[in-house]
Amino acid sequence: MKISVLMPALNEAKNIEAAMANALGAFDNMEEDAELLVINDGSTDATAELVQKTAAADKRVVLISHASPQGIGASFWDGVDKATGDIVVMLPGDNENDPWEIFRYSKLLEHVDVVIPFLYNKEVRSLFRNALSFAYRFIINTSFLVYFNYTNGTVLYRKSILKGLPYRSTGFFFQTDILIRLVKAGYLFAEVPYRLGLRRTGVSKAVSFPSLLQVIKGYIRLVKDQYFKSSAETVFSEDSQTLKRRDRNMADLILDGHKLSSHRGRVEAWLRGERVAPITIDCSLTRACNYKCVYCYGQLQTNDEKRMTKEVIFRFLEDAAEIGVKGISFVSDGESTCSPHLYDAILHGKKLGLDMAVGTNGYLLKDERLEEILPALTYLRFNISAGEKERYTEIMGCPPNGFDKICGTIRKCVEIKRRLQLPVTIGMQMVLMPEFADQILPLSKLGRDLGADYLVIKHCSDDEDGTLKVDYDKYARLEGLLKQAEAMTTPEYRVKAKWSKIMSGGKRCYSKCFGPPFIIQLSGSGLVAPCGMLFNSKYAKYHIGNIADTRFKDLWKSERYWEVMNLIASDKFDARTMCGTLCLQHKVNEFLWALKEESEPIPEVPAKEPQHKNFI
Ligand code: SF4
Numbered sequence: 001m002k003i004s005v006l007m008p009a010l011n012e013a014k015n016i017e018a019a020m021a022n023a024l025g026a027f028d029n030m031e032e033d034a035e036l037l038v039i040n041d042g043s044t045d046a047t048a049e050l051v052q053k054t055a056a057a058d059k060r061v062v063l064i065s066h067a068s069p070q071g072i073g074a075s076f077w078d079g080v081d082k083a084t085g086d087i088v089v090m091l092p093g094d095n096e097n098d099p100w101e102i103f104r105y106s107k108l109l110e111h112v113d114v115v116i117p118f119l120y121n122k123e124v125r126s127l128f129r130n131a132l133s134f135a136y137r138f139i140i141n142t143s144f145l146v147y148f149n150y151t152n153g154t155v156l157y158r159k160s161i162l163k164g165l166p167y168r169s170t171g172f173f174f175q176t177d178i179l180i181r182l183v184k185a186g187y188l189f190a191e192v193p194y195r196l197g198l199r200r201t202g203v204s205k206a207v208s209f210p211s212l213l214q215v216i217k218g219y220i221r222l223v224k225d226q227y228f229k230s231s232a233e234t235v236f237s238e239d240s241q242t243l244k245r246r247d248r249n250m251a252d253l254i255l256d257g258h259k260l261s262s263h264r265g266r267v268e269a270w271l272r273g274e275r276v277a278p279i280t281i282d283c284s285l286t287r288a289c290n291y292k293c294v295y296c297y298g299q300l301q302t303n304d305e306k307r308m309t310k311e312v313i314f315r316f317l318e319d320a321a322e323i324g325v326k327g328i329s330f331v332s333d334g335e336s337t338c339s340p341h342l343y344d345a346i347l348h349g350k351k352l353g354l355d356m357a358v359g360t361n362g363y364l365l366k367d368e369r370l371e372e373i374l375p376a377l378t379y380l381r382f383n384i385s386a387g388e389k390e391r392y393t394e395i396m397g398c399p400p401n402g403f404d405k406i407c408g409t410i411r412k413c414v415e416i417k418r419r420l421q422l423p424v425t426i427g428m429q430m431v432l433m434p435e436f437a438d439q440i441l442p443l444s445k446l447g448r449d450l451g452a453d454y455l456v457i458k459h460c461s462d463d464e465d466g467t468l469k470v471d472y473d474k475y476a477r478l479e480g481l482l483k484q485a486e487a488m489t490t491p492e493y494r495v496k497a498k499w500s501k502i503m504s505g506g507k508r509c510y511s512k513c514f515g516p517p518f519i520i521q522l523s524g525s526g527l528v529a530p531c532g533m534l535f536n537s538k539y540a541k542y543h544i545g546n547i548a549d550t551r552f553k554d555l556w557k558s559e560r561y562w563e564v565m566n567l568i569a570s571d572k573f574d575a576r577t578m579c580g581t582l583c584l585q586h587k588v589n590e591f592l593w594a595l596k597e598e599s600e601p602i603p604e605v606p607a608k609e610p611q612h613k614n615f616i
């Protein structure tokens with residue numbers, strides 16, 4: 001990684017040559033590429049000429065000149081803008097610092113984003129200076145609830161993380177300002193011991209009345225921004241080590257793709273023509289719903305109503321576990337919280353060894369039972385397609401108190417998850433119709449404020465007749481907004497647009513459908529069909545049976561089951577013309593099509609398993 005050293009200098013003619021020589025000498029000892037940008041901040045002595053002379057002899061030196069003094073912070077930021085390195089560090093032109101003392105820690109930026117030095121030879125400074133430093137540190141640490149040992153040293157930054165800062169302090173407070181904003185945003189840092197040298201000549205400009213005034217002003221601004229949010233917030237850098245480490249620690253949370261590669265054995269068996277059990281069953285415990293979302297696909301899935309009694313549900317779960325199903329999600333078709341058996345079903349499924357998950361609008365979810373079910377769930381995802389109360393009520397067709405109830409329930413889930421240290425993922429899902437674009441940013445911010453693990457923004461599916469009137473061409477215009485939303489990602493919260501589907505224009509690359517043997521759907525009526533798009537009674541020729549009448553394991557073993565699966569996987573079926581858009585099985589279908597029809601090799605099982613791997 002290339003290091004850019006930024007050296008502000010104001011009337012440092014007596015020290016600057018030695019400071020530059022020291023920095024260049026330290027460069028010679030490093031394996032990394034480096035550059036030295038000297039920012040002459042309106043000096044009236046020979047500082048600029050001396051720097052120019054060195055720059056003429058050494059290409060690593062660059063002179064930046066200010067016509068008049070603009071401040072040490074302004075000089076630093078000017079240097080950041082012109083630096084070509086990956087790491088930036090400020091070394092004052094007064095030659096007080098030994099460059100090698102800080103360069104030695106540059107490799108730490110492969111693990112954190114900021115390296116903060118603290119002095120271990122405080123005796124080189126006067127008692128007064130040390131006392132002042134102690135008081136300053138005490139005020140900063142107490143005001144912002146941090147525990148820094150020192151904030152005004154030669155800090156090493158990964159340059160990309162500085163770009164997202166919403167404010168640039170120009171005075172002596174700039175270094176503290178940057179550190180507080182970065183650390184409060186969640187960036188990882190390391191503190192390292194550092195030995196300070198002695199000034200050769202002159203006095204430090206850091207302790208003076210004008211610099212004190214600048215510090216007070218900067219402090220007030222920072223307090224306002226941190227506690228009263230008067231300015232924009234820090235945008236997290238995707239290029240940071242903090243995010244990379246978070247991703248490694250959380251394993252991979254795949255929000256735009258599939259996880260079938262993690263089930264190589266079952267894919268191989270299917271390729272050999274064996275009758276495999278589904279890995280995931282997506283279903284509902286009822287066809288009812290207490291909401292009327294304008295984008296609801298469930299309304300297009302009308303079929304015969306049968307009662308999903310507790311006995312039927314338990315029998316189904318037992319069968320699923322027996323034949324080798326791995327994960328059951330109560331997501332599709334109806335709203336499973338309308339069933340009185342939801343809580344028992346989750347706990348029973350988990351006891352049988354199944355991974356359990358729920359997708360819900362959350363209105364009827366009983367807060368008092370969350371502590372009981374969250375330990376049994378792999379994920380709990382809230383269907384929430386607006387971030388403002390009025391728009392939420394309008395888009396989701398719910399009672400006016402719906403928004404507050406859901407926000408309260410999400411908060412409660414997050415609190416329980418953190419308190420009990422549960423692995424469950426608390427997610428939010430926005431079904432995006434182009435006309436809801438105004439809600440993308442408010443909802444992204446809401447998810448972060450509520451403490452959710454992620455917000456996924458997905459397209460709206462439509463049937464083959466275009467009943468929901470989704471205009472897929474309009475999605476392309478939302479790219480900028482969606483990218484802005486994704487920039488709200490932090491180490492604890494991820495915003496992800498399902499780009500692969502949103503930008504697909506609703507089109508398919510495959511004609512045969514191979515996905516349902518791996519991920520099948522059941523209607524809230526008990527109907528078993530390959531997928532939700534075929535639930536409607538008009539597709540009766542694809543209906544396999546009903547678990548209220550026949551045990552699921554018997555349906556799975558039946559000739560009818562495999563007749564239907566073979567039919568949709570044959571030339572007699574064309575998903576491009578006969579199906580609605582972007583079904584649940586779409587990504588799995590693309591993957592299997594490439595294996596079966598284009599002879600692509602089966603990818604290796606990923607070294608680190610993705611999260612939620614049994615919900616493919
Ligand atoms: S909450 Fe789900 S099932 Fe209910 S209306 Fe909305 S999209 Fe449809």
Ligand code: SF4
Binds near residue numbers: 568
């Ligand atoms: S491609 Fe068609 S049949 Fe296959 S899962 Fe999707 S909607 Fe259903």
